[in-house]
Amino acid sequence: MKPEISKLGHFGLVSTDLVKSLWFFKEVIGLEETEVVNGVHYLRAWGDFEHHTLSIRAGEESCLDHIAWRTKRKEDVDAFAESLKANGTEIEWVEPGTEAGQGKAFRFKTPSQHTFEIYFEMEKTLASAETRSVLKNQTHRSWNRGVSPRRIDHVNLLSSLPTKEFADFLQEQMGFNLREYIEAPDGSYLGAWMSVTPLVHDIAVSFDPNAPSTHEVHHIAYWLDNAQDLLRAADILKENGIYFKGPGKHGISQAMYIYAIDPGSGVRLEIFTNGYLIFEPDWEPIRWTLDEMDIGFTYWGDQMDSKTENNPTIKA
Amino acid sequence: MKPEISKLGHFGLVSTDLVKSLWFFKEVIGLEETEVVNGVHYLRAWGDFEHHTLSIRAGEESCLDHIAWRTKRKEDVDAFAESLKANGTEIEWVEPGTEAGQGKAFRFKTPSQHTFEIYFEMEKTLASAETRSVLKNQTHRSWNRGVSPRRIDHVNLLSSLPTKEFADFLQEQMGFNLREYIEAPDGSYLGAWMSVTPLVHDIAVSFDPNAPSTHEVHHIAYWLDNAQDLLRAADILKENGIYFKGPGKHGISQAMYIYAIDPGSGVRLEIFTNGYLIFEPDWEPIRWTLDEMDIGFTYWGDQMDSKTENNPTIKA
Amino acid sequence: MKPEISKLGHFGLVSTDLVKSLWFFKEVIGLEETEVVNGVHYLRAWGDFEHHTLSIRAGEESCLDHIAWRTKRKEDVDAFAESLKANGTEIEWVEPGTEAGQGKAFRFKTPSQHTFEIYFEMEKTLASAETRSVLKNQTHRSWNRGVSPRRIDHVNLLSSLPTKEFADFLQEQMGFNLREYIEAPDGSYLGAWMSVTPLVHDIAVSFDPNAPSTHEVHHIAYWLDNAQDLLRAADILKENGIYFKGPGKHGISQAMYIYAIDPGSGVRLEIFTNGYLIFEPDWEPIRWTLDEMDIGFTYWGDQMDSKTENNPTIKA
Amino acid sequence: MKPEISKLGHFGLVSTDLVKSLWFFKEVIGLEETEVVNGVHYLRAWGDFEHHTLSIRAGEESCLDHIAWRTKRKEDVDAFAESLKANGTEIEWVEPGTEAGQGKAFRFKTPSQHTFEIYFEMEKTLASAETRSVLKNQTHRSWNRGVSPRRIDHVNLLSSLPTKEFADFLQEQMGFNLREYIEAPDGSYLGAWMSVTPLVHDIAVSFDPNAPSTHEVHHIAYWLDNAQDLLRAADILKENGIYFKGPGKHGISQAMYIYAIDPGSGVRLEIFTNGYLIFEPDWEPIRWTLDEMDIGFTYWGDQMDSKTENNPTIKA
Known part of the structure; x- marks a missing residue:
């Protein structure tokens, strides 16, 4: 098997x-x-x-x-x-x-x-008595401090190598399904969103010829239940002097986002909510062209600076 | 296979x-x-x-x-x-x-x-030009009229037959996974929430000795992206004279709900949002006892009348 | 003057x-x-x-x-x-x-x-450096802990004396404007909502023949900016074992509410949001009859128990 | 008087x-x-x-x-x-x-x-039976179509004349209270937010030396009850091909906004929510300096283009 x-x-x-x-x-x-x-x-x-x-x-x-x-x-x-x-x-x-x-x-x-x-094996650790939820199906109490996302969501990688090869590896060797992608006129991919779950992506990979290496991390992401929580997150980030872009809504995935930078490591954290789920077993990947790329990245709202030099990444 | x-x-x-x-x-x-x-x-x-x-x-x-x-x-x-x-x-x-x-x-x-x-085979029909979304990954524009849920979510069935047998059939014959359940002291189930997807349930089945038959529908459900939309839904339902219970939050599934009755057919429609997803392949079903059942059904908010006679169902 | x-x-x-x-x-x-x-x-x-x-x-x-x-x-x-x-x-x-x-x-x-x-005179104390907002027009940072309401809102008093006399005193001696009221068939008032501000009420007074005294407090209230914050408040209250009713929406004032009991003093705290403002200088008070009283109190959602004995109050 | x-x-x-x-x-x-x-x-x-x-x-x-x-x-x-x-x-x-x-x-x-x-005299017209709310204190049903704001909020005017003279006229001749303002190093005002109500502004006036005339309208504004409704508004505007900036949050007023352009008249409409109310009778106007102006205009989120030529206005 x-x-x-x-x-x-x-x-x-x-x-x-x-x-x-x-x-x-x-x-x-x-x-x-x-x-x-x-x-x-x-x-x-x-x-x-x-x-x-x-x-x-x-x-x-x-x-x-x-x-x-x-x-x-x-x-x-x-x-x-x-x-x-x-x-x-x-x-x-x-x-x-x-x-x-x-x-x-x-x-x-x-x-x-x-x-x-x-x-495969990982302890499903109970929360301590102090932070444990009264709900049997929830680990810790929510809203103890700060933004308070519910769970890990996805990872977005950047590479100076062509996206398609990376996406092919993820599909062929690891079983990811292609969900949405941006295709250049020459048939190469500029970005690919892939998942093994009904999430639109557990992983996305993007091509940037100016990326500092072949193995960069664009961002890691955690999930919030409600878009309103994202607006609350913006207030909290601002009061704490954290640099961020957003809130905005992606076309690709239909999800809402804030991109905040960890001032310690420099890793970019996406706070992510809403969007759609894919339950169809015969999903046809959504293809976005260069002309449609802007709306794919930012349907509306505050967008990321498109210049690589303003968007430092860390390696993985 | x-x-x-x-x-x-x-x-x-x-x-x-x-x-x-x-x-x-x-x-x-x-x-x-x-x-x-x-x-x-x-x-x-x-x-x-x-x-x-x-x-x-x-x-x-x-x-x-x-x-x-x-x-x-x-x-x-x-x-x-x-x-x-x-x-x-x-x-x-x-x-x-x-x-x-x-x-x-x-x-x-x-x-x-x-x-x-x-x-398996079902046409994935495009929306008409009038209602089509500008987004390539979305069928119709949202918010055209009324409550405007995003998608179908689950079905909840009621039976005068014991739940466990029904749940066993769904697991053994159809491949559903048990996610949460209510267990009576005698080991029988009063309710079981099951899914083939990471949703906590695609289907729930409950036992009610006073149910009018073995094959009742408690409700069908559609999904909203945000809890705030549920409050907007309450306003819309009330202005239209629709009978409903909620809003409230379930302990089981952690989801928020409104239960509205279709005045035509009498079917109960749950408008459903938030809650958690199960990505763990080795999920251990959450067991609720009779003592915990109330919080399982209604963590907080306006709850359903527990009497069968106030809760008419339709057959399936 | x-x-x-x-x-x-x-x-x-x-x-x-x-x-x-x-x-x-x-x-x-x-x-x-x-x-x-x-x-x-x-x-x-x-x-x-x-x-x-x-x-x-x-x-x-x-x-x-x-x-x-x-x-x-x-x-x-x-x-x-x-x-x-x-x-x-x-x-x-x-x-x-x-x-x-x-x-x-x-x-x-x-x-x-x-x-x-x-x-009249009250110090407008600055917040300490630790909790001060980065915004010049805001006192403390929001979302530091718990429910985190924005500001004080209103007080709701209960009396075994007729409401109209109390309301007349507030209007004649203190300058309050009557905004909404419940009128019994005999012309007496069962409740009156009054304000000197555009809020629908800074104070409400209700008549209850079974009230323990003439000078009870039904609740004090603080304001939240968004209805979504009320749902977050419900989670926080529940995790902390606080007894509460709601969320729901009043007809009178159109505001949303949760009623929580302070386990120390027994005072009822209303967490309050949305609703309307009255800018009209010639506002005609909204009159609700006994038949309309239920929808006036609870337009939808989880409602307060109407029995006095389940609704302990404190004196003022 | x-x-x-x-x-x-x-x-x-x-x-x-x-x-x-x-x-x-x-x-x-x-x-x-x-x-x-x-x-x-x-x-x-x-x-x-x-x-x-x-x-x-x-x-x-x-x-x-x-x-x-x-x-x-x-x-x-x-x-x-x-x-x-x-x-x-x-x-x-x-x-x-x-x-x-x-x-x-x-x-x-x-x-x-x-x-x-x-x-002063204006008919308080009842809504027609078709759109009337079931609530006695509400005119029409909400959520009948589109964004569905609750009420008119404020007007924002632009002028090539100094702001202070305009603000003085509004204060002295019309009784407006200054609530917040931006002051240049020479003591002149670049913007003033004023009200007769507890809203932070019923009217704002700004100075722009490049304004096409002394009597421009920057925007008119309508109010939404919840920030989440603003995100819903963004979806609706985008699906209808309306140009807009936002969502974002102002420092001045602490309110959230979207600025949309009426494709017919070119007037800019602000969809406005949250923010604070001023009940203090001895309010000391909040003074923002040039250095603080950016955060005053946009605390976070998608901001307006600061160039006059990208911001056409209409006359009043």
């Missing part, structure tokens, strides 16, 4: 200013800290069920040292290892417990040199 | 007062009419991609004459027919075109005698 | 459980504490400009020991004292500084024996 | 493309049409109590031919006429009925040559 990815699992963030990154993600954004082990802070949103969806540790260069994907079955971890090796990809095993709460896992470089991790 | 259900497809509503039901669903709720064929009105929400998610025709007794489920693959229709027959279930083929836009399909009675339909 | 009231100023709350009341108003509701003087805690919402809009001190019986009204001009304080004395009302002067931040003031009993205070 | 203004009454819009302006204001924005008399269309929002708050007629040049202010008392109309004449201002009487629903009124030019109208 072909191994399958079930979901985006977590981000391993390295920050040159750990104190500031923890302030940003814990106090301003309002993530909960599960525990701190060996200097690594394990965080999650109030509605995340796994031990963590974001880990942060100090380092000399800010980056995502891995982007982790959970498989559908325990045996899929080995099966993915086999199929990737068969495809010529080198893998590196991560011993159980190397990341707190996590079982057997391995990491590998995508053709673009982004570092991915594959795992 | 085992056949699989991809999603809830549509409801076939029969109304003793077609004019009033059409007014309710088209003008007050704001569904769009794809077409009218042989006296059957085919409706969908602005974000539904298929030809219809609700059909309404006149009849002598109001009921859902079928609840339709779309398969993952075309060949799953035959495969389901085989597996159900092998299980002793009688099936009845529905010729392509019998329902506008739909290909080969069949209907069968669940053990509770609810009528289900299985299909 | 006739003295005039400009606005509702503040509430002087006495609580039999000061610790619990402070937890409720500071942590759950999210009011800011300006200072604590002589055991009195002075609180306000983030958008309140005056030194305090609520003071809380410990006492043997929970009550509002005064409801304070600010005059339009400094000299109106003396003028009100004169006109009330001329009308046979006894007044009691409150020395400047008796209440922190406040200048010359006096208290008196309304004909219903509710204790009112009249003042 | 000094005459007083109670509120902003209505706008008299002249459009070079009446059909398009009516489509914009009636279908897209969703104003209700009270009646059409002599080619003039009289409109209002669902929560406006007066006969109209906007009239639209065809003309060769788009402009506001008057901005009307309601007095507090009937006799204030004559009193204003006297005081303005005494101040050297020419007035022109408008016979009762010249504008449908309106009694005795007069028009005059402000020192900036903007045309103002003063009136």
Whole structure:
């Protein structure tokens, strides 16, 4: 049976200013800290069920040292290892417990040199009595501090390599479905939005010839339930002196956004809400042309600066 | 390969007062009419991609004459027919075109005698120029009239037969996953919420010893993007003289709701928003006890009358 | 020149459980504490400009020991004292500084024996550097903790004395305008909503023959900017184990509400949003009959229990 | 007794493309049409109590031919006429009925040559049975069509004349209170926000040395109850091909906005929500410096183009 990815699992963030990154993600954004082990802070949103969806540790260069994907079955971890090796990809095993709460896992470089991790076993840690929700199906109480998003949502990668090759790898080797894409007149892709879930994207990859490398992170994203919460988030970010763009609405995905920069690591965080779900098994990917690209990125609202030099990224 | 259900497809509503039901669903709720064929009105929400998610025709007794489920693959229709027959279930083929836009399909009675339909082929009809969205990934413009929900969401069935048997059938024969349930001290289920998608439920089934039959419909549901839209919906329903309960928030599913009654057919429509998604492949169903049932149904807000006699249902 | 009231100023709350009341108003509701003087805690919402809009001190019986009204001009304080004395009302002067931040003031009993205070001078205290807003026209940052209402809104009083006499006193002696009222067939009033501002009511008074006294407080109210914030408030209240009714929408005032009980003092707090403003100088009061009273109280949503015995009140 | 203004009454819009302006204001924005008399269309929002708050007629040049202010008392109309004449201002009487629903009124030019109208008598027209609200205190049903704002809010004027003189006239001759202002280093004003109501502004006036004349209209504004409604408005405007800027939040007034252009007349319409109210009788105007001006205009969100040439205005 072909191994399958079930979901985006977590981000391993390295920050040159750990104190500031923890302030940003814990106090301003309002993530909960599960525990701190060996200097690594394990965080999650109030509605995340796994031990963590974001880990942060100090380092000399800010980056995502891995982007982790959970498989559908325990045996899929080995099966993915086999199929990737068969495809010529080198893998590196991560011993159980190397990341707190996590079982057997391995990491590998995508053709673009982004570092991915594959795992299945992860503790579904209960919240502490102090922050636990009264609801049995909810991990922590919501609205404890700051923006208070519900859960991890997606990752958006940038590369100086053509998008199509990356998208093909994600489809062929990892089973992602293409949902929406921007196509240049020469048939190349400028961006591709892909998922294994009904979300329009668990991952997006974009081509930027001026990107500093083949393996950049444009942003990581967490989800809010209501668009109104995004407006509340804007107030909170502004009062805390955080630089952000938005709110606005994407054409692609129909979702609303704010893009805020973590002042510690420089990683861009998208706060994301609304949008549509794809339940159709025979979905025909939505194709956007160059002419339609602007409305695809920004249907309305405050838009990102299109110049690369104003949009620093970090590596993954 | 085992056949699989991809999603809830549509409801076939029969109304003793077609004019009033059409007014309710088209003008007050704001569904769009794809077409009218042989006296059957085919409706969908602005974000539904298929030809219809609700059909309404006149009849002598109001009921859902079928609840339709779309398969993952075309060949799953035959495969389901085989597996159900092998299980002793009688099936009845529905010729392509019998329902506008739909290909080969069949209907069968669940053990509770609810009528289900299985299909794969359905036209993904474009909206007319007048109501088409400027967005390529959206069918109709939103907010044309009334409440304006985005899409079909789920169905909630009621039966005088024990829930567990019904739930077992849905799990074993149709591949649904149990997400949350209410368990009586004797181990029987009073309600079960199940899905094939990451929604907490595509279908819920409840046990009521006083239900008029084994095959009742508690409600059908459509989805709104934002909780604020639910408050706007309350204003619209009230101005139109529609009876409803809510707004409120469920503990089970964490979703917000209004329950409105179609004055034509008497079917209860849940307008539904927020809540959580289940991406974990190893989800452990949430068990609610009798003591916790009240908070499970109504976490806060205006609640449904618990007496069966105040809660008329229609058959399916 | 006739003295005039400009606005509702503040509430002087006495609580039999000061610790619990402070937890409720500071942590759950999210009011800011300006200072604590002589055991009195002075609180306000983030958008309140005056030194305090609520003071809380410990006492043997929970009550509002005064409801304070600010005059339009400094000299109106003396003028009100004169006109009330001329009308046979006894007044009691409150020395400047008796209440922190406040200048010359006096208290008196309304004909219903509710204790009112009249003042003009009050310090417009800046927020501390830690909680100050970056906006020059806003006192504290919003969303620091809990529900986080913007400002004080109104007070609702209950009496076993007829409403009309109370309403007449408020109109004739204090200059309130009648905005909406409920009239019994015999011409008596069951409730009256009155204001000196364009708010539909700064004060409401209701008649209940079963009220424990002539001078009860039904609720005090704080304002939220958005209805969505009310739904967020419901989640916060529920997670903190606070008893509340709502959310719902009043017909009278068109505003949305939650009624929560302070577990310390037992005072009912209305969290209030939306509704209309009255700018017309020739407003004709809206008259509601007994038949219309239900929709006047609850247009839709979760309603208050109508039985007095389930609705404990505190005295003022 | 000094005459007083109670509120902003209505706008008299002249459009070079009446059909398009009516489509914009009636279908897209969703104003209700009270009646059409002599080619003039009289409109209002669902929560406006007066006969109209906007009239639209065809003309060769788009402009506001008057901005009307309601007095507090009937006799204030004559009193204003006297005081303005005494101040050297020419007035022109408008016979009762010249504008449908309106009694005795007069028009005059402000020192900036903007045309103002003063009136007291205006019919408070009931809504027709078809669109009437079930609520006694609400004129029309809300949410009948389009954006569906509740009521008229304010007007924003632009002039090539210094702001301070205009602001002084409004304060001294008409009784407006200065609420917020932008001051240049030389003590001149670049903008002033003023009101007779607790709204932060019923009128704002700005100085632009490059304005095409001394008597321009920057925008007229209508009010929405909730910020979420503004996001819904953005979707509606976009689907209808209307050019707009926003959503965003002002620092000055703390209100959220969208600025949309009527494709018929070119007038800019601000859709406006949230913000604060001023109940303090001794309000100290908030002073913004040039350095703070940007945050004053746009606290966050999509901002207006600051160049005059991209911001066409119409005359008043």
